[in-house]
Amino acid sequence: MNEVWDSLTSVQPEPSLRVVIGTGIAALLLIAWRPVWRHTRQVVTIAHEGAHGLIAALVGRKLAGIRLHSDTSGVTVSRGHPTGPGMIAVLLAGYPGPALFGLAAAFVLSRGYAVALLWGLLLALVILLLQIRNLYGLWSVLVFGGGVFAVSWWGSAAVQSAFAHLLTWFLLLAAPRAVLELQHSRRGGGGRSSDADQLRRLTGVPALMWVGVFGLVTLGCLAVGVVWSGVPADLGGGP
Template identity: 90%
Template sequence: MNEVWDSLTSVQPQPSWQVVVGTAVAALVLIGWRPLWRNTRQIVTIAHEGAHGLIAALVGRKLAGIRLHSDTSGVTVSRGKPTGVGMIAVLLAGYPGPALFGLAAAFVLSRGYAVALLWGLLLALAILLLQIRNLYGLWSVLVFGAVVFGVSWWGSSAVQSAFAHLLTWFLLLAAPRAVLELQYSRRGGGGRSSDADQLRRLTGVPALLWVGLFGLVTLGCLAVGVIWSGVLPD
């Protein structure tokens, strides 16, 4: 336990720019190659629904459970007033959530705390697991958590750092794609119960503007994450 605590509180050496760029390219492959994306997108859904749940708890709503489905969709149920600022905040959190989590991870990595980031992620997954209400969701979170735990416990410092950067890049790069998929679904006649459309019904603001806001936030997080990654020349 002393060794674990030391690794959590110690600053790890920053990886070379080749590792940072290599993990970014690997993340792009996981996102851009459709056969892989069908499975890796579940990580985005976990972050998306986790963001809904976190904001629901922060605004005082009673979290009733989270369900993750095999088609990479998900739903977070909370009890409380169906209108108002709190409900708007919950709906706003979903699509920007993965990007904001990725930006927070990029900040932690820029300070050299790769191991602390991985163990923090494990803690977050353990808390999320308590709210999962279906078997597929349980399986998804457990598998993802097992991978993170395996790297955190048995991986060398270099492997831990590379994996942390890969996850960070994945969240930052995948979030804008999820927003594009949302709008593509809406243009095809689907997605009418999406976060953007629910926000339209609550606020009267067109859903397309909410989709645009989601896109701006995710792209902004990606831009700042790139700066914090250190890959750009000084």
């Protein structure tokens, strides 16, 4: 336990530019290659529903459970007033959630705490696991958490750092694609119960504008995350 605590509180060496760029490219492939994306998208759904649940708890709603489905959709059920700022905040959290988690991860990595990031993620997954209400969701979180635990416990410092960067890039890059898929679904006549459409019914603001807000937030997080990664400074010969 002393070794674990030391690794949590110690600053790990900065990875090379090759590792940072390489993990970004690997994350992009996991997102752009459709056969793989059908499976890796579940990580985005976990973050999406986790964001709903986190905000629901913060605004005082009673979280009744989270379900994750094999088609990478999910639903978070909370009890409370069906309208008002609290419900709006919960609906707003979903699509920006993965990007904001990715941005927080990028900040932690920029300070050199890759191991602390992985163990913090494990703690968040354990808390999320307590709210899962279906077998597929339970399996999804356990598989993802098992992979994170394996790297955190048995991986070398270099492997842990690379894996942390891969997860961070994945969240930052996948979030905008999820927003694009939302709008594609809406244009095809689906998604009428989406977060954007529920926000339209609550606020009167067109759903397309909410989709735009989701897109701007996710792209903004990606841009800041790229800056925090240090890649632009390294390529430009900065310090």
